Structures are given as C-alpha cells and as structure tokens.
Amino acid sequence: MTGFSQAVRAVGRPVHASTSSWWRRALRHRAVDATALVTGRRIMVLAPHPDDETLGCGAVIARARAAGDQVTVVIATDGRHSSRSQVLAPEPLARVRSGELRTACRALGVAEQNVVQLGREDGTLSDCLPEVAAELAALLADRRPDTVFVTCRQDSHPDHEALHEALSLALRYPVPAQEPPQVLAYPIWAWTSGPWFLAAGRLRTRRLTWALRQLFTTGWVEIPAGDHLGAKRAAIEAYASQTTNFTGEASWSYLPADAVSLFLQPSEIFLAVARPEPVR
Ligand SMILES: [Zn+2]
Numbered sequence: 001m002t003g004f005s006q007a008v009r010a011v012g013r014p015v016h017a018s019t020s021s022w023w024r025r026a027l028r029h030r031a032v033d034a035t036a037l038v039t040g041r042r043i044m045v046l047a048p049h050p051d052d053e054t055l056g057c058g059a060v061i062a063r064a065r066a067a068g069d070q071v072t073v074v075i076a077t078d079g080r081h082s083s084r085s086q087v088l089a090p091e092p093l094a095r096v097r098s099g100e101l102r103t104a105c106r107a108l109g110v111a112e113q114n115v116v117q118l119g120r121e122d123g124t125l126s127d128c129l130p131e132v133a134a135e136l137a138a139l140l141a142d143r144r145p146d147t148v149f150v151t152c153r154q155d156s157h158p159d160h161e162a163l164h165e166a167l168s169l170a171l172r173y174p175v176p177a178q179e180p181p182q183v184l185a186y187p188i189w190a191w192t193s194g195p196w197f198l199a200a201g202r203l204r205t206r207r208l209t210w211a212l213r214q215l216f217t218t219g220w221v222e223i224p225a226g227d228h229l230g231a232k233r234a235a236i237e238a239y240a241s242q243t244t245n246f247t248g249e250a251s252w253s254y255l256p257a258d259a260v261s262l263f264l265q266p267s268e269i270f271l272a273v274a275r276p277e278p279v280r
Pocket of ligand 1: 048049052157160188
C-alpha cells in the first residue's frame with residue numbers, strides 16, 4: 001500500500017462513519033409512523049439468517065406478541081457459514097444458531113410452532129429461488145399475514161437480496177380471495193454500509209445512487225420500539241455466536257457493539273415496498 005492510499009483510507013474511515021451516521025439520521029427524519037401496519041394484524045417476518053429477524057424487527061415482533069397478535073418468523077438458511085473456525089465446524093454452528101434463534105424468539109414472545117426454519121444452506125439462496133418462493137407462497141397461503149417484513153433488496157449480502165426476490169416471486173402466486181400483504185423491507189447491512197457501500201475499498205456507485213435517492217423518497221416508515229426495546233435487547237443477547245467472539249479465534253466474525261447499537265434505537269425503520277401485481 002502506498003503512503004497516498006494509506007492517507008486516503010485514514011481520511012476515508014472517519015468520513016464514511018460521519019456520513020453514514022448523517023444518512024441514517026436523514027432517513028429517520030423522513031420516516032413516517034407506521035404503527036397501524038402492525039396493530040391488530042397478522043405478521044410474518046422473513047429472515048435470511050438466524051438473528052436478522054431480531055436485529056431488523058425485534059421490537060415489532062415483541063410489540064405484536066404483547067398485543068396478542070399472530071407472528072410467524074421464517075428463517076431461510078441455517079447460518080452455518082457465518083464464520084470461519086477451526087473449533088466449530090459448519091454443522092455444529094448451524095445447531096448453535098438454531099438454538100439461539102429459539103431462545104431469541106422466546107424472548108420476543110413467539111411460540112416455537114410459529115418459528116419456521118427452511119433449513120437452506122447459508123449462502124445458497126440465490127441458487128434455489130423458485131423452490132424458496134414456493135415454500136414462502138405455501139406459508140403465505142397458510143398464515144395469511146396482513147404485513148410481511150423482509151430484508152431490503154439493496155442489503156449487500158446475496159442471501160438478504162435473494163430472500164427479497166423470493167418473496168416477490170411468492171407474491172405472484174395466485175391466491176384466491178386473499179388480499180396481498182403490505183411488504184415492509186428492513187435494512188441490515190444497508191444500514192451499516194450505506195450510503196457509500198464500500199467493498200474492498202471500492203465505491204459501489206449503483207448502491208450509492210440508490211442510497212442518495214432514498215433521501216428524496218417517501219417510502220420510509222418507522223415503528224416506535226416503545227417498551228419493547230428490553231425484549232429486543234434480550235433477544236439480541238441470545239445470539240452470542242453473532243455478537244461476541246464466541247470461540248475466541250481471531251478469525252471469528254461477529255457484530256461489534258457499535259454495529260449492534262444501530263439496531264437498538266427508539267424506533268425500527270422500514271422501506272414500504274409497492275404491492276406486486278398478481279400474475280393472471
Ligand atoms: Zn443475515
């Protein structure tokens with residue numbers, strides 16, 4: 001690395017941190033209250049990996065359950081590849097994450113029979129979109145949710161983006177006499193890496209354009225966490241493999257406390273997605 005590029009990176013990091021924070025604040029400022037979309041309604045939360053449901057929608061889930069509303073949590077993959085380890089192989093890691101998911105959902109008030117694990121291998125969702133879409137369509141027909149939460153299409157992770165795509169496909173399945181649900185997309189990695197979306201030191205200009213455009217759109221909504229932030233915090237703490245150095249290895253990846261804190265705010269934020277037209 002040259003001295004010049006070192007200098008650019010040294011300046012770039014604080015610039016990225018401060019503009020990210022400004023971008024998030026600007027989106028929060030524009031977001032309108034959407035509590036009505038989760039009040040007295042059937043809710044389905046779709047997550048690519050165990051922990052995304054809690055980080056993105058934990059307070060919404062706890063709020064709905066405290067009100068006695070139906071919540072179904074659907075986890076698409078087993079999360080077995082979240083970290084490289086010499087100590088914990090992928091399959092045992094998948095079992096750890098499944099246990100953490102059950103504990104987290106209990107903390108949020110979701111009964112075990114309402115937690116559905118599709119069990120796809122972490123990192124493979126885009127290879128099986130039609131199959132996942134068919135599974136989601138069957139769940140939508142069975143649970144008939146009024147509001148569906150899913151990861152945002154620009155979330156900078158292949159599984160997160162693929163799950164959004166799978167839901168779009170699932171909503172095109174014809175379901176007689178059923179009103180299509182309202183879809184709210186939640187950012188996880190987009191929230192932490194926007195608006196610059198730097199990857200290996202390179203700007204991802206299409207993502208940057210999307211992020212800047214969001215400052216002028218009206219689709220962002222927020223739902224206050226209210227008294228349910230404590231339940232969300234407890235659910236996040238259940239994910240020790242994702243929020244601590246679980247094995248003590250230098251190679252273990254986990255969300256640092258400052259990233260976790262972005263999801264422990266007074267409200268959760270979502271992008272309202274237009275209802276896709278059913279295929280006729
Ligand atoms: Zn994820």
